[in-house]
Amino acid sequence: MNIIVCIKRVPQTAEAEVKVDSSGKDIERERLTFDMNEYDTFALEEAVLFKEKFGGTVTAMSVGREDAQDTLRIALAKGADSAVRIKAEDFDEIDAIKTAQLLKAALKDIGYDIIFCGSIATDDAYSQVGVALAQLLGIPHATLVTQIEADQGRAQVHRELEGGLLEHLDMALPAVIAVQSGISVPRYASLIAIRKAAKKEIKTIGSDEIAADDLRADIVIDKLFPPPVTKMAEILTGDPSEVSEKLSKIIKDKGLI
């Protein structure tokens, strides 16, 4: 089975302060750490589980700048067999639909039976690439996938809907499966695997292979700004004992204890 997994290197912003840079259209990157988009870690795990079950190879692909190679090497260390970087530096203003176009172009000479990706990237939060890629390739898709079982060219897929409700779909393969977080528990890479991955070649594809004029972005970012604060909590200050004193009184005054 030819298994593809699409991954993205993103700043880890869930617990970090994020500041707008002087252009007003991008963020300050200096103090942020970068790693594989969390949803893609689940896609990678699912891709490797598929390989373990059905045999074949996992190809990890990423549209990114040179440092995306570090992220692709993590994928190699966790079970991907080969890695392809599409050189973001060759194609300016890359939004989700352009990412999908680039992935499609890069897949031209790579066979695929199933394509995994994360259902959302935590940096730009579009939730578009996997579903759009399926459309461009002319194959079916499902997003927010929490379970998939494949057999003889079909897949039984569970999608997560609101309120914890799931829907069961019967789909044809090849397909793009955009996974919801939590579909499986991503494995850790062993030190030996990390060392081996460091030596592997990462194929690059750029404007020599993909005609930039054929690509089209749908949106441009005009500006970034902190969300307007319409409401703010009353912040209690002091050491843990002092704030706990204040807070426990508030809780008591409200009749909650």
Add this chain to the structure above:
Amino acid sequence: MGEIFALVEHRQGVIRDITFELLACGRDLASKTGGSLTAVLLGDKPDAFVDSLKAQANRVMVIDSPLFKEFNSASYQGALSQVLSSEKPMVTLMGHTAFGMDLCPSLAPSLDMPFTTDCLALDIADGKVTATRQMYDGKLNAEVTLRQAPSYLLTIRTGCFPASDPGLEAEITTVDSPIAAEPDYRKFIEYIEPVVGDVDITKSDVIVGVGRGVKDKDNIAMVEKFAEALGGVVGCTRPVVDSEWLPKDRQVGSSGKTVKPKLYVALGISGAFQHLAGMKGAETIIAVNKDPNAPIFAEADYGIVDDMFKIIPALQEKILELKG
């Protein structure tokens, strides 16, 4: 000109709330373009749905077929690509939901329509469509401009456009289903209801919610003791469930439980909108987080900017003292 379409979302025989928010957003856009608003309803004998939509739009377009009893993005795409190609609305709106996320990013490029997703606000001026979205875990807003084209597709975040009753009297039009069968390459089989766990957190007056800040499964026991001191139960965010530190039935948020306790104590929760959607109905919200800019503080009544592991023991002690 400048026609606006809004796609009605329904599931298990009920119109979902996002529909009325889309229609409110659509009326606002129509007032800017001078066009009219059409609610597009795909359903199986959807007369009852039509009744509840009549006052909401200038027109309700009904495609009545057993094929649309449940949502299948492949069936919807088959039908809507034909409807949108012939009707050519300027803007088509759908929810940024499990439904819209599965449909918009494939439908739009199939029609070469520019699109974007998860919009909090929209504007149309001088033929330009601009949207406000959130990026970087909700820590920044982005204003984006869409490539100019005759038609656009947009998904809207839940809770951004309050539903209202404008008292319109919609013209009802019916369209024969443009597709004859559900595509074989993607078939809807059934719904699977969520698993019921040992504790129903929606019944508790006090919920102590934990997020990524809890850091390790071993720390859950400490939070459980704290919740017990408060007479409450432990809930959590999605990443805590993904890490298998707590079961799925403890998850609070749009893909988990919606809770309205008297007190919600958010520990180490940054405040992703999916989580906020599930707990902002709490009477009193207390948040403890190390990051002073965490979005949770905008939703909380009281906040403490500190390490949850320093606050938990101190607060537990004070609460036990007061309880006597």
